[in-house]
Amino acid sequence: MSTIIIDPGHGGADPGGGTNQYWKEKDLVLQISQYQERRFKELGISVSLTRATDITLTSGQRTNLVKASGAKYCISNHINAGGGEGAETIYSIYGDGKLANGILDAIAAAGQKKRRVFTRTLPSNPSKDYYFMHRETGNVQTVIVEYGFADNANDTQRLLEHWQEYAEAVVKAFCQHIGHPYKAPQKEKTALEKALDVFIQEGITTTPDYWLQNAVPGEVVKGEYAAIMIEKAAARINQLRK
Numbered sequence: 001m002s003t004i005i006i007d008p009g010h011g012g013a014d015p016g017g018g019t020n021q022y023w024k025e026k027d028l029v030l031q032i033s034q035y036q037e038r039r040f041k042e043l044g045i046s047v048s049l050t051r052a053t054d055i056t057l058t059s060g061q062r063t064n065l066v067k068a069s070g071a072k073y074c075i076s077n078h079i080n081a082g083g084g085e086g087a088e089t090i091y092s093i094y095g096d097g098k099l100a101n102g103i104l105d106a107i108a109a110a111g112q113k114k115r116r117v118f119t120r121t122l123p124s125n126p127s128k129d130y131y132f133m134h135r136e137t138g139n140v141q142t143v144i145v146e147y148g149f150a151d152n153a154n155d156t157q158r159l160l161e162h163w164q165e166y167a168e169a170v171v172k173a174f175c176q177h178i179g180h181p182y183k184a185p186q187k188e189k190t191a192l193e194k195a196l197d198v199f200i201q202e203g204i205t206t207t208p209d210y211w212l213q214n215a216v217p218g219e220v221v222k223g224e225y226a227a228i229m230i231e232k233a234a235a236r237i238n239q240l241r242k
């Protein structure tokens with residue numbers, strides 16, 4: 001039983017309409033979903049996926065997976081198309097829209113343009129949801145997340161550069177919604193950061209920020225500062241050699 005099931009839209013024979021020269025919707029949403037799966041696991045939230053590979057799922061297979069997961073929540077990840085700009089979230093006509101609003105606000109806070117939060121009814125039957133992910137997933141609270149438009153140049157640029165931050169925003173908003181403690185992802189330290197940690201521990205430098213800013217390609221460090229650090233490093237090595 002998982003708390004949340006993530007649904008990477010489309011897959012296999014269905015590339016998805018949110019496809020352009022840079023990506024296929026099915027691939028980008030799988031990337032987003034797998035990122036979120038890893039993050040939910042790190043945060044101690046039980047999570048599953050409707051698909052972890054590039055397979056075709058019928059709408060029935062997809063919604064059966066959602067219902068069988070035992071999850072209370074489902075996030076269905078999509079990329080939009082059709083002439084618009086920004087992110088949208090869609091919730092069931094039977095939902096309160098809180099999670100959908102929380103997710104869109106978080107994506108906007110991460111830098112994406114906010115388009116709208118909405119629900120939509122089936123024209124032939126106004127007591128039913130328009131989208132099958134809402135209509136056929138039983139009591140699971142499903143939010144469809146459209147991260148941006150594949151046919152909009154600004155969205156395309158932002159998605160290429162920041163898809164991970166938008167994916168993270170959904171994780172953050174979900175944690176807030178269920179009252180689960182959230183921690184931002186740990187960035188892996190660079191080689192220079194690791195080396196400076198050693199220098200701090202050994203008393204060789206007390207100004208790591210100076211080196212982080214200046215001891216990088218394209219920047220310049222002051223010779224006298226470098227000399228002081230080299231001398232201190234040598235002195236410490238000599239101590240250790242004794």
Ligand SMILES: [Zn+2]
Pocket residue numbers: 009010016017018025077078079
């Ligand atoms: Zn889609």
